[in-house]
Amino acid sequence: MTKIKVAGPVVELEGDEMTRVIWQDIRERLILPYLDVDLRRYDLSIQNRDATDDQVTVDAAHAIAEHHVGVKCATITPDEARVEEFGLKKMWKSPNGTIRNILGGVVFREPIIMSNVPRLVPHWKKPIVIGRHAHADQYKAADFKVPGVGTVTISYVPDNGGEPIEMEVCRMPEGGGIAMGMYNFNESIRDFARASFNYALQRNYPVYLSTKNTILKAYDGAFKDIFAEVFATEYKERFDAVGLTYEHRLIDDMVASALKWEGGYLWACKNYDGDVESDIVAQGFGSLGLMTSVLMTPDGQTVEAEAAHGTVTRHYRLHQQGQPTSTNPIASIYAWTGGLKHRGVLDGTPEVTGFATTLEDVIVQTVESGKMTKDLALLIGAEQEWLTTEEFMDVLDTNLRARISIN
Numbered sequence: 001m002t003k004i005k006v007a008g009p010v011v012e013l014e015g016d017e018m019t020r021v022i023w024q025d026i027r028e029r030l031i032l033p034y035l036d037v038d039l040r041r042y043d044l045s046i047q048n049r050d051a052t053d054d055q056v057t058v059d060a061a062h063a064i065a066e067h068h069v070g071v072k073c074a075t076i077t078p079d080e081a082r083v084e085e086f087g088l089k090k091m092w093k094s095p096n097g098t099i100r101n102i103l104g105g106v107v108f109r110e111p112i113i114m115s116n117v118p119r120l121v122p123h124w125k126k127p128i129v130i131g132r133h134a135h136a137d138q139y140k141a142a143d144f145k146v147p148g149v150g151t152v153t154i155s156y157v158p159d160n161g162g163e164p165i166e167m168e169v170c171r172m173p174e175g176g177g178i179a180m181g182m183y184n185f186n187e188s189i190r191d192f193a194r195a196s197f198n199y200a201l202q203r204n205y206p207v208y209l210s211t212k213n214t215i216l217k218a219y220d221g222a223f224k225d226i227f228a229e230v231f232a233t234e235y236k237e238r239f240d241a242v243g244l245t246y247e248h249r250l251i252d253d254m255v256a257s258a259l260k261w262e263g264g265y266l267w268a269c270k271n272y273d274g275d276v277e278s279d280i281v282a283q284g285f286g287s288l289g290l291m292t293s294v295l296m297t298p299d300g301q302t303v304e305a306e307a308a309h310g311t312v313t314r315h316y317r318l319h320q321q322g323q324p325t326s327t328n329p330i331a332s333i334y335a336w337t338g339g340l341k342h343r344g345v346l347d348g349t350p351e352v353t354g355f356a357t358t359l360e361d362v363i364v365q366t367v368e369s370g371k372m373t374k375d376l377a378l379l380i381g382a383e384q385e386w387l388t389t390e391e392f393m394d395v396l397d398t399n400l401r402a403r404i405s406i407n
Contacts, residue, residue: 001404004355006037007347010339011063013044013095015073017311018319020045022329022389023073029397031336034355034404040067044095046076050088057095061102068346070304071339072099073332074311096295099304105297106131106195108266109278109308110203111285112292112334114367117379121284126264128281129205132274133184133192139271141182148176189223191298193230196268197246198300201238202345206245209268210254223270224248282308289328289375294338301346305338307331315389324388326374330363333396362399371395 012027014020031037042060049056064070076082077094100107110129146152155166169179193209200207209227211220231239231246239246249257251273258267258281269277282291291308308331315325337356344353367376370385377386387395 001034003036004034004351005349006035006340006343006352007349008069008343009038009040009067010343011060011067011070012039012041013060013070013072013075013306014041015075015311016045017074017076017313017316018325018327019074019307019309019311019332021316021319022327022393023332025393026329026333026336029393030333030359030400034400035340035352044073044075046078046082046086046088046092049092049095050086053089054092054098057098058102061099064099064304065103065302068302069339069343070099071335072096072304072306073335074307074309076311096306100134100295103295103297103302103304104191105295105302106192106199107134108132108199108294108296109282110292110294111282112290112330112364113285114290114364114376116368116370117286117290117376119284119286121259123262124284125262128258128263128285129199129203129266130274130278130281131192131196131199131266131268132278133189133269133271134274135188135192135271136184137182137271138180141180143178143180146172146176146179148172149174152179154181184219184222186222186226189226190230192268193227194234194298195296195300196227196266197231197235197239198298199294199296200244200266201235201242202300203266204242204244205264205266206247207266207268208254209246209248210251210273211248211270212251213248214250220270227268278308286379287328287375289331289373292331292334292338303339303342305335305342307335324390326386326392327389328373328375329389329393330367333363334360358403359400362396362403366392366395366399 015023040063042056042063044057044060075095078088078091082088083091108129108131110127113127150172152169152172153166154169155164157164196207209223211223213220213224227248254267267277282288288309293306293308295304312327315327318325337360340356341353344350344356371392372386373389373392374386377384
């Protein structure tokens with residue numbers, strides 16, 4: 001069999017624990033037998049991040065920026081227990097956060113839909129893509145306890161010596177209370193808009209932005225106004241040409257509408273809203289094991305794809321004891337296919353994009369034929385049989401070989 005040539009490099013980020021084991025199996029069985037691809041590999045295991053003082057994560061991010069496509073295995077973000085477990089030098093930051101800070105861009109989460117996997121919201125028949133503006137707001141806010149009676153103010157002092165702005169937030173009563181000051185940047189919101197519109201064009205989905213601009217007239221109003229400006233000046237013609245739309249909605253109206261609609265749209269959320277709604281959508285579609293995560297830069301040129309779940313530590317403990325596991329590899333495979341599809345688009349190689357789409361079709365058809373891991377079987381019911389990780393990978397391997405040989 002002649003391998004399909006992938007023109008540009010793909011930056012591969014290896015990870016931790018059970019997902020690392022499965023990741024290597026995916027690469028060797030479902031990717032490399034079919035593709036002639038230049039993989040630029042970076043070991044982002046917690047041990048190697050510690051050994052390199054996390055420089056490997058920085059190097060990997062710069063490689064993705066250079067080559068425009070990255071595929072990432074799930075990684076450990078250490079807490080106190082992990083620092084002790086691995087004897088780490090320090091509590092290293094989240095690799096995802098480090099990569100996002102270097103690349104910029106927006107994280108888009110999207111469900112993988114299987115017709116036989118029950119959904120808590122049964123009429124969600126098409127994907128709902130959550131685009132989360134993972135910058136500032138509550139996550140970079142200054143909050144504090146106010147001890148007693150007094151005035152809480154917020155001020156802006158310009159560097160150019162201009163007139164300061166000071167606003168009274170409230171008069172604090174007896175007993176004190178709490179206060180917070182938060183912010184965002186116009187340019188960051190503008191990048192969020194561009195990334196959202198670019199991703200929607202690639203997926204052929206309309207875009208909805210949700211805010212509470214009726215209450216936060218200046219703050220949320222800025223999101224509404226900047227999105228409207230970017231859409232009108234940079235994207236409206238392209239959206240009109242393919243029959244797509246953009247609309248701003250109040251967050252409460254959008255939440256209600258999302259429950260009523262069948263899906264098939266991109267929902268652009270502010271930071272906190274996206275944190276909440278992405279988990280609601282994941283659960284509504286059935287499983288975090290069927291969620292993909294894509295980081296896209298504002299210009300739409302650079303993509304890093306990964307699974308939206310963790311390293312599956314509990315299964316890894318069983319694996320270390322030599323016991324079989326039934327770990328779902330689907331979201332990790334979709335990380336590979338997501339990156340490869342973008343590589344094919346960038347390089348103008350539809351055969352690469354076609355292979356990735358074929359692999360996704362094989363996965364869906366395999367699960368819909370009744371072959372799946374335990375997590376999905378439990379969603380279907382007690383009578384549904386399930387396979388071990390190895391057995392499920394064997395079936396995918398066989399089905400992909402059969403599909404490729406037919407084509």
